[in-house]
Amino acid sequence: MTIPQYADIEDAARRIASMIHRTPVLTSSYFNDETGAELFFKCENFQKVGAFKFRGASNAIAKLPDEQGSKGIVTHSSGNHAQAVALAARINGYKATIVMPENAPRVKVNAVRGYGAEVVFCEPTIEARSETAQRVVSELGATFIHPYNHPDVIAGQGTCALELLEEVPELDAILAPVGGGGLISGTAIAAKHLKPGIKVYGAEPELADDAYRSFHSGKIEPVLRTDTIADGLRTSLGELPFEIIQNHVDDIRTVSEQSIIRDMRAVWERMKIIIEPSCSVPLAVMRDQETDLTGKKVGIILTGGNVDLDNLPWQ
């Protein structure tokens, strides 16, 4: 795997332009006052399938030669990447098979099926997911699309920062959450190319601080627990994103579960938009921590809006 370059992100932006939503950038005088900075929220919760993941999946799938795509697309995910692959495959006329743990919530299974993908269940272990996906790949000759350890996925995720900087070129910094690292690494490549002096910070839950520890130790550290409320950020950092993070990301900060829930709710109440818990992690960094961003213009990527309305974290 090769590290994607800025040109790959520009290519991705052209490739997926007609498939994605160009999402709005919102501001909030309340959060400006609270943080002492000027914040610009890039609303990927309004993206197709309700998450930025659609950018990466649609780029990776649209880039496939037709004779390859027509043998099918495979991934394993119980989250937003599953829906992203399902929809991107359908748009391109390809068959998608999504491997999901047999205990995945029905609502997520149904959402994936709603986009026309086949769901194959496996035992709820990382090994079983991987083996089952591999079996489908072997049987069909299908193409596996990794959720973040994939150059075309990273390039696709980078289109989000590209749009944000087109709309707000005077940004001094961009903050994004870190799960597997696909978003932050695509963001860093795009932002540092367009504006070399810009700061790019990753934000993580304290309970899933593997990127923070990896960033400081210089090698990939495993996730130690998977119980953060920020369900999009429970995965371990990928190798390719980690290499990019080491070269292009300025810092990684962590915040508590209480702060994540507080700011998720605050965004709902103040901005009247639905965001997932993962989204409020960078905002919580801005509110809780000393940074060099006071008085600065700061972009925050709101990553998605898929939540279970029957099970909210403050209940």
Added chain:
Amino acid sequence: MTIPQYADIEDAARRIASMIHRTPVLTSSYFNDETGAELFFKCENFQKVGAFKFRGASNAIAKLPDEQGSKGIVTHSSGNHAQAVALAARINGYKATIVMPENAPRVKVNAVRGYGAEVVFCEPTIEARSETAQRVVSELGATFIHPYNHPDVIAGQGTCALELLEEVPELDAILAPVGGGGLISGTAIAAKHLKPGIKVYGAEPELADDAYRSFHSGKIEPVLRTDTIADGLRTSLGELPFEIIQNHVDDIRTVSEQSIIRDMRAVWERMKIIIEPSCSVPLAVMRDQETDLTGKKVGIILTGGNVDLDNLPWQ
């Protein structure tokens, strides 16, 4: 009281331009498919204080001569109008006194105080609210701003349809909920002037169908119960709005509580925005009822986004 004309709405738009947010218009392919129409949602949930009410209050207050405004502003409300008056008064440098029932939720009392207004409590009856407000008016020489039975408030609410038609001039119809009638009457005056052939429909909960009954009987019929989940629509129709409705509104439709809750939740899930129950009443009309709007371009005013996140209607 005289009926506001289109010119009053244009004046209002100029007067409040620097005070209000010009709110976005969103679309949803999901709801287009569900309704067989092309819907354009005017997002007043993103308006200041989280509701369209700020338009009317800010117009009425900004229009006051300074020697009158400086004697203070009074209203009685436990809803969005209270916050709207509080903020609009503060922006104009006037003192606001809001009469609220002593059992009003703390969160609403605090919100009003947060905008710098004084809260005067009264017994939770319509008579007590009215008498207490009248007493403050007499004592201070302050000006009472009625939430809907007021020409300047109606003209202010009409600016919402003005913006919507500027952005989507090809609309065939506009739907708005009906509570006291300020929004629908301002909407009708603006829309019918700008586009005489356009349809304007009001939408009401079956449980608070006083405007529906009044529209058909030709005289103001009282609200019979106040337990609809759409808390913004529990008030009785005002005399001035009713006169405008009789002349300019094409029809009023009613929907069930179940449909209101279903479509409030559907908007949260599909559009990732927070709307109050009142907002989904027009959408529920589009989904549940036979109308002449199939295949048409239909504007829907989403009136506000102030909800108690600890007490959601589907819980």
